[in-house]
Amino acid sequence: MKEYTSDKLRNVALVGHQSSGKTSLVEAMLFNTGAITRLGKIEEGNTTSDWDDEERARKLSLSTSLIPLEWNDHKINVLDAPGYTDFQGEMKNAIRVADAVIVVVDAVAGVEVGTELAWDYAREYQQPIIVVINKMDRENADYEGTLEQLRESFPKYKFIPVTLPIGKEANLKGIINALTQKAYYGTGADRSDLPPDLAGVAEEAHLVLMEAAAEADDALLQKYFDEGTLSEDEIREGMRAAARSHLLNTVPVFVTSGTANVGTIPLMEALIVYTSPPTARRVGVFREGNDKRDYIQAPQSNDAPLAAYVFKTITDKYVGTLNYFRIFSGTISADSRNFNSTSKKEERFGTLYIMRGKEQFTVPRLHVGDIGVVAKLSSTKTGDTLADKDQSFEIAKPDFPDPLYRVALTPRTQQDSAKMGMILTSLCEADPTIRWRQDGDTKQIILEGMGEIHINVTLKRAEVLGVGIDTVMPRIPYKETITKEKESMYRHKKQTGGAGQFGEVSLRVLPHEGEFEFESKVVGGSISGTFLASAEKGVRSVLEGGVIAGYPVVGVKVQVFDGKMHPVDSKDIAFQIAGREAFKDAFQNANPALLEPIMDVVITVPETLMGDIMGDLNTRRGQVQGMDSIGRRSIVKAKVPLAEMMRYGNDLRSMTGGRGIYTMTFSHYERVPAHLQPEIVAAHKAVIEAES
Numbered sequence: 001m002k003e004y005t006s007d008k009l010r011n012v013a014l015v016g017h018q019s020s021g022k023t024s025l026v027e028a029m030l031f032n033t034g035a036i037t038r039l040g041k042i043e044e045g046n047t048t049s050d051w052d053d054e055e056r057a058r059k060l061s062l063s064t065s066l067i068p069l070e071w072n073d074h075k076i077n078v079l080d081a082p083g084y085t086d087f088q089g090e091m092k093n094a095i096r097v098a099d100a101v102i103v104v105v106d107a108v109a110g111v112e113v114g115t116e117l118a119w120d121y122a123r124e125y126q127q128p129i130i131v132v133i134n135k136m137d138r139e140n141a142d143y144e145g146t147l148e149q150l151r152e153s154f155p156k157y158k159f160i161p162v163t164l165p166i167g168k169e170a171n172l173k174g175i176i177n178a179l180t181q182k183a184y185y186g187t188g189a190d191r192s193d194l195p196p197d198l199a200g201v202a203e204e205a206h207l208v209l210m211e212a213a214a215e216a217d218d219a220l221l222q223k224y225f226d227e228g229t230l231s232e233d234e235i236r237e238g239m240r241a242a243a244r245s246h247l248l249n250t251v252p253v254f255v256t257s258g259t260a261n262v263g264t265i266p267l268m269e270a271l272i273v274y275t276s277p278p279t280a281r282r283v284g285v286f287r288e289g290n291d292k293r294d295y296i297q298a299p300q301s302n303d304a305p306l307a308a309y310v311f312k313t314i315t316d317k318y319v320g321t322l323n324y325f326r327i328f329s330g331t332i333s334a335d336s337r338n339f340n341s342t343s344k345k346e347e348r349f350g351t352l353y354i355m356r357g358k359e360q361f362t363v364p365r366l367h368v369g370d371i372g373v374v375a376k377l378s379s380t381k382t383g384d385t386l387a388d389k390d391q392s393f394e395i396a397k398p399d400f401p402d403p404l405y406r407v408a409l410t411p412r413t414q415q416d417s418a419k420m421g422m423i424l425t426s427l428c429e430a431d432p433t434i435r436w437r438q439d440g441d442t443k444q445i446i447l448e449g450m451g452e453i454h455i456n457v458t459l460k461r462a463e464v465l466g467v468g469i470d471t472v473m474p475r476i477p478y479k480e481t482i483t484k485e486k487e488s489m490y491r492h493k494k495q496t497g498g499a500g501q502f503g504e505v506s507l508r509v510l511p512h513e514g515e516f517e518f519e520s521k522v523v524g525g526s527i528s529g530t531f532l533a534s535a536e537k538g539v540r541s542v543l544e545g546g547v548i549a550g551y552p553v554v555g556v557k558v559q560v561f562d563g564k565m566h567p568v569d570s571k572d573i574a575f576q577i578a579g580r581e582a583f584k585d586a587f588q589n590a591n592p593a594l595l596e597p598i599m600d601v602v603i604t605v606p607e608t609l610m611g612d613i614m615g616d617l618n619t620r621r622g623q624v625q626g627m628d629s630i631g632r633r634s635i636v637k638a639k640v641p642l643a644e645m646m647r648y649g650n651d652l653r654s655m656t657g658g659r660g661i662y663t664m665t666f667s668h669y670e671r672v673p674a675h676l677q678p679e680i681v682a683a684h685k686a687v688i689e690a691e692s
Contacts, residue, residue, distance in 0.1 A: 001068065001354050001361040004075040006279045006302070006369040010271055011077045011326070012130075013094040015121075016104035017114025018060070018083035018658065021134040023049045025104060025258035026067050026080050029268055032187055032261070033071050035356065039261065048357040049080040054457055062457055064090045064312060066324060066355045066371060074272050077371045083114045085661050086451035086649075089433035092121055092398040093311040093382070097326035097371065100244075100275035101127045104134050107141035111149040113604060113661045116633065119154060125398075126246045129157075130254065130274060132267060136165050137172040137257040147253065153631035157249045160212045161205050162239070163266055165255045166198065175255050175263040178205035179235055188265035212250055213238025236273070243274035278369025283307060283328045285385075288392035296329055300368050306330035306338065308386040309395040313430035317465055320376045321426075324355070325386065328395065332372070332386075333365045340377075342384040342394055347377045381429035400432045403448030404664050405649055407455055408475070409436070410445075412468035420445075423467045427458055434458055440544075441477040441552055451649045476643045478680065479595040479669060480546045480587075481555035485510045488586035491564070492578040502566035503574030505535045509586040512557035516543060519559045527563040527575070534572045535560055535579030542580055547587045549594060549684040554669075558583060594677050595669040597642040602635060603652070605660040610634040612655055620644035621673075639667055 014022045027047050030036045040047035045056035049065040061082035069076040079094040095101055101122040105115055122129050133146050143165050150159050163175040166183060174185035176194065181202045183194045194202055213235040214224035220238045224230055230238070242250035252274055256263040283296040285307070296307055312324035332338060334352045353373040354361040366372045385394040411417035424436045424447070435448045449455045459469055487508040494501040505527070518536045527535070543553045605613055607629060613636055617624060622640040629635070645664060652660045672680065
């Protein structure tokens with residue numbers, strides 16, 4: 001693969017809802033460029049994008065693939081991002097490093113949740129958008145209906161058809177080019193005059209295109225007002241300006257069928273014409289010592305200081321790490337040294353690669369705007385910035401959603417236990433939407449991600465890297481508290497023939513705002529300061545492991561108001577035991593209660609499914625806080641106990657056919673209903689008995 005300068009480069013993120021046909025579309029474009037000799041199929045597991053074993057087994061894109069297309073003396077770096085909502089972090093990073101977003105919409109299913117997610121991320125990064133209505137050869141494909149859904153869902157945008165279908169479903173033959181008013185059959189290479197029955201449709205689309213082009217440029221608008229028409233070249237220039245600007249909200253619309261390879265060549269031509277060269281984009285950065293976002297302004301050049309962003313990291317058992325990076329400024333050469341301004345360490349770059357799926361092509365140098373890969377960097381991970389050593393900044397990272405799904409981990413062997421932490425850390429560094437931690441409340445190792453498949457894929461990758469891990473349902477991090485004030489006295493007395501042990505503590509427990517407080521109300525010196533400290537130590541020894549169900553104690557104030565000492569037998573350990581047992585007895589009698597975590601949940605579903613969602617929330621003890629509608633979608637905000645949300649992603653996907661999404665963040669702790677508490681306490685006792 002040859003070296004391309006920045007004016008011959010284009011970077012586009014191919015995004016959309018799962019199964020909208022992105023990978024098949026990429027396959028068709030690769031075939032048209034001659035990069036492959038036959039069209040791969042997802043069903044057969046032989047597409048270029050889905051090259052990972054897990055992707056082939058699941059028939060699902062799990063990570064972003066870099067697919068460079070060499071076409072018309074240009075290189076188009078296509079970032080084929082997964083549409084499955086578990087992997088939206090991959091989509092976000094792909095959009096972060098692209099210069100235009102191609103939203104692929106299924107002509108049968110229309111606008112879906114994944115479409116809206118992609119749209120929101122494109123707006124977040126101020127990216128121009130192009131829409132591709134794909135799968136026009138499928139049964140029940142509806143071009144007009146899909147276009148109308150887009151207009152309803154995104155009313156602030158102007159959708160301008162550039163190509164329109166000739167036929168549909170099994171009779172899809174090609175496309176109409178609204179600019180040239182010609183018929184492009186098959187891939188689009190075969191071009192001829194329009195059939196007479198389509199002349200009216202083409203003329204109407206041409207007028208809409210002309211008006212959109214005129215509105216993008218004041219000079220063109222004036223000419224259109226004066227003369228009532230624009231030339232083909234003027235329309236092309238106007239639409240180029242409109243499509244490249246995120247401010248004009250003009251969205252060119254193209255029609256394709258990836259699997260049938262219809263309309264794909266005009267789309268590739270458009271990716272060169274309607275998307276900006278990579279030097280035209282400003283880059284958000286944070287300077288050292290300044291929390292305010294700054295920008296590296298366009299145009300960037302090869303001669304400017306280096307600024308590159310690592311947007312993807314793969315850990316391979318044999319190769320090690322592969323870091324995918326986008327150069328926003330400057331150049332990177334093979335066998336060079338470059339500074340990681342995030343880790344503050346210099347990295348030695350060996351061979352530079354251009355990747356096409358898993359296929360590698362070596363290159364001596366990458367220009368500003370290009371996307372490449374380097375292996376075996378020691379201190380670089382996803383989200384890091386590569387820059388000149390004297391340039392103290394980091395490129396702004398995406399804000400990733402909080403994890404929604406969690407499992408508790410158990411290593412299968414002692415050897416797995418020794419390696420588990422290191423490998424989990426490397427996998428989490430590669431994917432910012434995966435996290436692992438030791439939960440202090442439940443004493444479990446917790447792995448968190450965006451969904452069940454996301455977690456399963458991560459654990460499969462850990463297994464490939466040499467660590468066997470089993471999973472169980474995590475315990476809910478309940479907390480224990482009291483609801484009444486109670487007193488108790490405990491005397492610890494032990495005589496074994498020599499020096500004995502003696503300590504007596506009288507204390508009360510009270511409900512308290514806050515975590516925990518210990519207070520002395522002793523008068524007259526019945527307990528010395530030294531032994532008061534011992535009693536407090538004994539009380540605090542109970543806090544972490546709890547009293548009734550093994551959960552941490554919060555919201556309790558302890559007042560020691562009396563006690564007794566022995567001049568010979570009183571010892572530190574005696575007062576620790578007395579304090580501990582007095583506290584446990586008082587706690588048990590103070591009407592103890594469990595507190596459970598309550599989550600803020602926001603659910604987005606098609607409006608037709610709102611009733612099902614509301615009914616389901618009621619069964620989960622949810623408290624609806626509000627409802628809203630945006631386009632054809634309904635948004636429900638609710639507070640729901642975490643215990644009822646542990647596998648909600650699976651249930652929501654089942655209820656909505658994959659068309660619902662949700663976010664979940666911690667809100668507060670709230671008392672567990674009295675009728676549920678005995679069951680939780682009994683479950684804890686069963687665990688203790690099983691472990692003993």
